[in-house]
Amino acid sequence: MGANILRAFRNLNVESRAHQLIGKDKPSAAPMYPGVREAIQTTTSTHPDIQDKIYRKDDQLLSRLKDVYVDSTDPSPQVKAEVPLPKQEDWRLPKHMMMNGSFGIAVDNIPKGNISVVEALTILSNYKQSPKTWTAEKLAAEYSLDIKDTKAMLEFFTPFDIKIITSNDQEKIDEK
16 A cells, blocks of 8 residues: 555656756766865966866877777686586476466476475375375485485475364363
8 A cells, every 4th residue: 555655656747857857957066175176276377288288189199099909818728627517317307397487486407306396295295195105215216305304304394284173172172
């Protein structure tokens, strides 16, 4: 709600405010330090031709600048350090993917020993539905995971579970 109000005030009368800013005179320069101001006045009074030299176009200097040519080359290829590429066998294709990208970016390949969010949710729901079929060893082999990590994940993480408390259950809870 507050963002809508702020946006309305920000966009209110934008064109006239822009014309006012364009119509203003250019801002003046910041005030000079008194010592600098005195130095400029003394140099201009003692050497009046300095200002002319500063603002005059020097054709000799421009011609010399045009003659300058810089040629750069890459360092020799033997100096470059080679970075080892990851082996293709260290990666696997994802088993399950979200088509709409709800969980962020789309994953093309996954390092072995890791799983995506969608795969983690699939593993947890499969294990919850049929723990005898989907054992920790089978899931570890299926998704290229460490057996210890797989057992820990199945023990400590559970998918979202809704429990409906009936009046009998409520009475048991109240008694405790």
